[in-house]
Amino acid sequence: MICTKCGTENNEGAKFCKNCGSPLEASPAKKPPVKLIAILCGLAAVAAVTAALVLTHRPTINLNKYIDFSTSGYDGYGKISYSVDWDKIEKDYEGKLKFTSKAKDYFSKELLGELDPVDVICDNTFTSLSSYDGLSNGDEVSYSWEIGENLEDMIKVKIKADEGTYAVTGLKKVDKIDAFEGLDVTFSGFAPDGTASIEYTGSAVASYEFSLDKTTGLSNGDTVTVSLYSDDPEYYINNYDGVPAEQKKEFTVSGLSEYLGSYADLSDATVDKLKEDSEDAVYAYVASDYSDDSSLSEIEYAGYIFLKRKDDGYSTDRNILYIIYKGTLSHAEGDFDTTDVYFPVKYSNITREGDEQKVGDESGIQGYSDLGSWWYSTKGYTNPVSAYVDFVEANRDTYTSEVGGGFEKFADYESVTSLKDITAEQMDAFSETVKGKVESYIAKDYSDECKAESLSLAGEYLLIAKNQGTDLKNNNKLIMVYSAVVTHEDDDFEKTTVYFPVTIDGVTKLGNEYISCGMGDIQGTAYFTGTWYYTKGYIEGEKMFSDLVTAQRNTYDYEMSDGLKTFGE
Numbered sequence: 001m002i003c004t005k006c007g008t009e010n011n012e013g014a015k016f017c018k019n020c021g022s023p024l025e026a027s028p029a030k031k032p033p034v035k036l037i038a039i040l041c042g043l044a045a046v047a048a049v050t051a052a053l054v055l056t057h058r059p060t061i062n063l064n065k066y067i068d069f070s071t072s073g074y075d076g077y078g079k080i081s082y083s084v085d086w087d088k089i090e091k092d093y094e095g096k097l098k099f100t101s102k103a104k105d106y107f108s109k110e111l112l113g114e115l116d117p118v119d120v121i122c123d124n125t126f127t128s129l130s131s132y133d134g135l136s137n138g139d140e141v142s143y144s145w146e147i148g149e150n151l152e153d154m155i156k157v158k159i160k161a162d163e164g165t166y167a168v169t170g171l172k173k174v175d176k177i178d179a180f181e182g183l184d185v186t187f188s189g190f191a192p193d194g195t196a197s198i199e200y201t202g203s204a205v206a207s208y209e210f211s212l213d214k215t216t217g218l219s220n221g222d223t224v225t226v227s228l229y230s231d232d233p234e235y236y237i238n239n240y241d242g243v244p245a246e247q248k249k250e251f252t253v254s255g256l257s258e259y260l261g262s263y264a265d266l267s268d269a270t271v272d273k274l275k276e277d278s279e280d281a282v283y284a285y286v287a288s289d290y291s292d293d294s295s296l297s298e299i300e301y302a303g304y305i306f307l308k309r310k311d312d313g314y315s316t317d318r319n320i321l322y323i324i325y326k327g328t329l330s331h332a333e334g335d336f337d338t339t340d341v342y343f344p345v346k347y348s349n350i351t352r353e354g355d356e357q358k359v360g361d362e363s364g365i366q367g368y369s370d371l372g373s374w375w376y377s378t379k380g381y382t383n384p385v386s387a388y389v390d391f392v393e394a395n396r397d398t399y400t401s402e403v404g405g406g407f408e409k410f411a412d413y414e415s416v417t418s419l420k421d422i423t424a425e426q427m428d429a430f431s432e433t434v435k436g437k438v439e440s441y442i443a444k445d446y447s448d449e450c451k452a453e454s455l456s457l458a459g460e461y462l463l464i465a466k467n468q469g470t471d472l473k474n475n476n477k478l479i480m481v482y483s484a485v486v487t488h489e490d491d492d493f494e495k496t497t498v499y500f501p502v503t504i505d506g507v508t509k510l511g512n513e514y515i516s517c518g519m520g521d522i523q524g525t526a527y528f529t530g531t532w533y534y535t536k537g538y539i540e541g542e543k544m545f546s547d548l549v550t551a552q553r554n555t556y557d558y559e560m561s562d563g564l565k566t567f568g569e
Contacts, residue, residue, distance in 0.1 A: 192311075227247060267357055438500045
């Protein structure tokens with residue numbers, strides 16, 4: 001054995017060095033047998049696994065074992081409630097539930113020290129039922145659970161929560177009563193403003209138990225619902241010894257008189273009758289109001305306009321029907337030009353009561369038109385577009401409209417806003433008409449000593465309203481000016497050029513045609529210089545321009561042909 005201090009070799013088994021006296025190291029212990037080593041290692045492994053299981057074990061809580069249900073009320077009207085016995089869970093798992101190491105990610109250290117794991121499980125567990133009320137004995141109510149997704153990250157636990165069902169029992173039996181026996185709903189008035197009221201002669205409940213969801217604004221075919229005020233069965237059991245078999249009942253509105261909503265709703269018999277009445281109205285008017293020199297041709301049907309009041313509009317007339325007839329009006333002496341006149345006869349508030357149709361109001365011929373001079377006029381319209389605008393365009397905010405029977409063509413009109421909007425052919429036609437008016441005036445009103453020669457078209461003014469509206473007559477004015485040289489055979493006045501302006505109101509284009517609201521008389525009056533002789537028209541062109549154009553510049557823009565520009569632009 002070698003001494004580790006001085007290196008002297010000593011006898012085997014010596015305890016001290018023979019040279020320096022230092023203690024010698026003991027010989028290594030003998031190795032245990034291999035079999036013993038294996039046993040010791042196995043025991044160590046078992047101990048380690050056991051420790052790991054202890055550390056990772058999670059108890060399982062089956063929530064279905066802790067939910068209780070209770071029912072109350074009456075068969076058919078029962079209610080169900082539930083509760084989870086968290087106190088029992090806490091008792092059954094006392095000391096077995098621990099927070100995980102991750103719990104600190106959800107709770108503060110201080111709060112974690114105060115929390116109970118069962119409280120956390122309770123806060124993260126939610127139960128829902130398929131039904132809560134309106135239940136009968138034998139019904140099955142299913143239930144399900146919703147568990148917070150982070151619960152098992154916070155607590156060492158396994159939650160078992162299967163869906164389940166509960167059979168309803170124990171609800172009290174109750175008699176059914178027919179609360180609606182003896183109840184009627186009465187409808188009255190005119191659709192769409194009919195009214196409803198309740199009449200109750202029954203005895204199952206008191207009459208004040210009913211309410212009606214809608215009592216006004218009704219039309220045939222609508223439905224109204226009568227409901228009982230309360231839906232609590234105990235209220236009826238306590239007060240009427242039973243539960244109503246039904247809580248509400250629907251009734252269909254019928255029997256109301258109704259305003260017709262379209263022309264198609266008119267029966268053939270009604271249309272024929274109104275046409276006949278309209279013809280009678282026109283002929284009666286002509287016979288009583290026209291002069292002997294005025295005559296109207298045989299009239300013909302020209303169409304209809306039907307208006308229906310909108311829901312949000314206001315008017316005493318719920319519907320309006322115009323039956324329109326047309327005739328040609330003339331004067332034996334030519335005091336006004338032969339012209340077509342449209343006579344709209346107005347009917348309103350046409351209703352249907354069962355199979356019978358009735359007219360509420362007949363207002364006669366509508367509209368008024370001048371016939372070229374202030375002392376001749378007629379009811380009706382010489383311009384049918386004006387009738388369309390007055391009845392349809394002016395009422396768009398209040399009424400929807402249907403136009404037919406041929407009168408619908410007058411909807412496609414265009415206002416004239418420039419001289420170039422009038423074709424040369426139409427301008428010639430207007431010119432000839434105006435020329436005839438001037439010639440007629442000269443022939444009738446000038447004395448034999450006065451002569452008007454070289455009658456010719458001097459030009460045109462067109463006044464265009466700055467604010468275009470539904471009164472076509474005022475939207476534009478075409479003034480055609482003819483001139484003639486006037487002399488007196490005895491030279492009572494000097495040879496004078498006279499200008500004869502004639503206004504055509506509301507010139508409107510309709511497809512390839514042009515129509516107007518009528519032609520006025522010759523405008524202006526002038527005295528021949530130094531005499532008492534006078535004439536319609538103007539002798540001074542500048543005054544004509546001032547009166548007819550400049551004086552209306554606040555209302556109208558204007559345009560003129562070259563021939564009149566010498567008097568002012």
